Amino acid sequence: EPEVTQTPSHQVTQMGQEVILRCVPISNHLYFYWYRQILGQKVEFLVSFYNNEISEKSEIFDDQFSVERPDGSNFTLKIRSTKLEDSAMYFCASKTSWTPTNEQFFGPGTRLTVL
């Protein structure tokens, strides 16, 4: 069964460094998402992406964040200058098309640790 994959599974970085988190959505999916979960808190929506542009973003998704679909298979989240509070689990999700249930398929997550 096709799955969303994410790499790396764990990323450790120094504060102020740039990180790129990678996701490979399910191949025929058209809508892509990033969510994050700070330890002990709820999973929060960051951004949705469709047709090569951002559809919606949360207030968390400030100028330090960007997303890209560089090659038709990968979907990346870049944090330009990481802060301690960016430490979290980052989940990528995708879905095939607009459906009434809006079922999104999630990847295993990347744990980002900012030191």
Place this chain on the structure above:
Amino acid sequence: AQSVSQHNHHVILSEAASLELGCNYSYGGTVNLFWYVQYPGQHLQLLLKYFSGDPLVKGIKGFEAEFIKSKFSFNLRKPSVQWSDTAEYFCAVNLPNRDDKIIFGKGTRLHILP
């Protein structure tokens, strides 16, 4: 703002016990409702979903949930849990007439004693 509340942060049960995890949401309009499960080291998986029709929804692995609109609730149930049900469970809501994002609760960590 819309929110999802899960009443229990950590639940410990013995095998064969019955399970009910509470979930309430705060939105008066049309909602899609989900329960996701995350087994240790694995990705979020959809357990079940509700978007219309029968308010009693059956999902995978013997789980079910009941949508009670008057109570804004979508509680998850399983009559007899197994050790393999040890995982974190997330209730979530989507507002289909508003936007595309899924709003999650904080999760309930379920630990089943063998």
